[in-house]
Amino acid sequence: MRNGEIRVRDAGVCYRLYREKVSTLKEAVVNRFRHLRSAEIFWAVRHVSLEIEPGEAIALVGHNGSGKSTLLKTIAGVLMPDEGEVFVQGRISPMIELGAGFDPELSGRDNIFLNGALLGFSRKQMEGKFDRIVAFSELGDFIDMPIKNYSSGMYARLGFAIAQDVEPDILIVDEVLAVGDERFQEKCKARIRDFRSAGITFCFVSHNYEAARELCPRAAVLHHGRLAFDGPIGQAWERYRELERGPAPGPQIEAS
Amino acid sequence: MTELTEGAPGAGMLTPARRSPLRELVNYRQLVAMLVIRELKVRYKRSIFGLLWTMLNPLLLMVVYTVVFSTIMRAPRRNFAIFLLSGLLPWLFFSIAILQGLHSILVNQELIRKVRVPQAVFPLSVVGSNLVNFALSFVPLLLLMAVVRQPFTTALFFLPVAMLILTVFISGVTLLFATFTVFFRDVRHLAEVALQMLMYLSPVFYDLEMLGQHDTWWFRAFRVFLQVNPLSYLLGLVRDPVYYGRLPPLSGVALASAGALAVLFIGFSVFNRLAPRHIHYL
Numbered sequence: 001m002r003n004g005e006i007r008v009r010d011a012g013v014c015y016r017l018y019r020e021k022v023s024t025l026k027e028a029v030v031n032r033f034r035h036l037r038s039a040e041i042f043w044a045v046r047h048v049s050l051e052i053e054p055g056e057a058i059a060l061v062g063h064n065g066s067g068k069s070t071l072l073k074t075i076a077g078v079l080m081p082d083e084g085e086v087f088v089q090g091r092i093s094p095m096i097e098l099g100a101g102f103d104p105e106l107s108g109r110d111n112i113f114l115n116g117a118l119l120g121f122s123r124k125q126m127e128g129k130f131d132r133i134v135a136f137s138e139l140g141d142f143i144d145m146p147i148k149n150y151s152s153g154m155y156a157r158l159g160f161a162i163a164q165d166v167e168p169d170i171l172i173v174d175e176v177l178a179v180g181d182e183r184f185q186e187k188c189k190a191r192i193r194d195f196r197s198a199g200i201t202f203c204f205v206s207h208n209y210e211a212a213r214e215l216c217p218r219a220a221v222l223h224h225g226r227l228a229f230d231g232p233i234g235q236a237w238e239r240y241r242e243l244e245r246g247p248a249p250g251p252q253i254e255a256s
Numbered sequence: 257m258t259e260l261t262e263g264a265p266g267a268g269m270l271t272p273a274r275r276s277p278l279r280e281l282v283n284y285r286q287l288v289a290m291l292v293i294r295e296l297k298v299r300y301k302r303s304i305f306g307l308l309w310t311m312l313n314p315l316l317l318m319v320v321y322t323v324v325f326s327t328i329m330r331a332p333r334r335n336f337a338i339f340l341l342s343g344l345l346p347w348l349f350f351s352i353a354i355l356q357g358l359h360s361i362l363v364n365q366e367l368i369r370k371v372r373v374p375q376a377v378f379p380l381s382v383v384g385s386n387l388v389n390f391a392l393s394f395v396p397l398l399l400l401m402a403v404v405r406q407p408f409t410t411a412l413f414f415l416p417v418a419m420l421i422l423t424v425f426i427s428g429v430t431l432l433f434a435t436f437t438v439f440f441r442d443v444r445h446l447a448e449v450a451l452q453m454l455m456y457l458s459p460v461f462y463d464l465e466m467l468g469q470h471d472t473w474w475f476r477a478f479r480v481f482l483q484v485n486p487l488s489y490l491l492g493l494v495r496d497p498v499y500y501g502r503l504p505p506l507s508g509v510a511l512a513s514a515g516a517l518a519v520l521f522i523g524f525s526v527f528n529r530l531a532p533r534h535i536h537y538l
Binding site: 015016073076077078079080092097100101103105106110113114117118119121122123 | 283284286287290291294297298301366367368369370371372373532535536
């Protein structure tokens, strides 16, 4: 495999659901041991196969609860597939949520190093990036303040500033462009376009057609955990709209 | 920049399951160090004495014990405060690391849900920060030893080895407790009670030589328990050089080292086997 390649083969991820409702004493007692017996199983993603080539940009589209985030987390390695295989080659910058792993008690400076370590960078390597990150974030003197005092926009700026500087082979972005003011959003988009032209594989989750079309020529539509469409973004969006209009039954649960 | 190519997370190997957990942990050693520093930083933030508390705390404890056993109560031994502290300090390292470490996966769940990271770093960093506390508490202990004229012997040079063996053992136990707590939150409450009991069933406030002989079945059972209790050997690693001024018996050191390594191996294997399922139970 080459760096930046993602191969998802018949992948499935399931969650075990436990009913909280208790109506009898027996249930109450049995529920104490509910971890031990098999629960109802909900497949958030199932039978999904995708091949993403290095340097490709793909948008993951689907209604809420369609399994986009679960699939993305599987690619990022946060979740393990319960079925099938997920192969990912290269360094991933998991911007699943900007600022994941920030410690609110620590200053922006300390958080840059902590976040870098979470992504596998040594202190020395982060020192080399530090000035660039601070400059990109435009936080100035705020960098030495505890980040619990940051506004949500400042928080996101710092998160993006770190994520954009870790030299990824694969960039995963989950709805992060909705934060920050318009100017900063433009700056982030420009940075992502740089990545794209540098041949970095890009996975993007968005409900915004304009944003997705701007960055990704290809899109995969997920519907109730299945891959409903994979192809050019224009057609994908039509399919997505179609599915959205159709009946939307609740999540399907299979008893085990 | 070697880490970028070979050992970088997400690089080199393919699915998470195929990565060797040990190698991965080695790649993240800097993260463990950083989490230790964070823990210490956050713990002592806004306190005037800061990290000094790690030394002040045992020092104040020592003053209390010294006063109590030299004036109020008749101590069963000379320099009884030193005797007590040489058992109590490693015990506190053991019990506090476990009680803090068993929360470590739950406390960091936000992160575990979002960033792929070897989860063992969280319990291990708790052990690390408690090791720092433990090591620093020797500064006031040695000071007190000088004050009460407890003889210093070359056996004290054994202490770093003792710390290493203790850390290996405590890491294994903490990893086990951390993963079990994810699946059964009861573990936390059980651990509190169990540790409370274990403190009295381990040679912290007494030692084997002090016990004497009673010819009752429960006393015999108690002695047998002390002989199989790993803490009997582990606490001796500190007490022997500090209080008795002698090296611990070689057989005891060998037994403690082998046991500690076995516990770490079991703890690490079980933890890594269960870790991928944590996220479903957080």
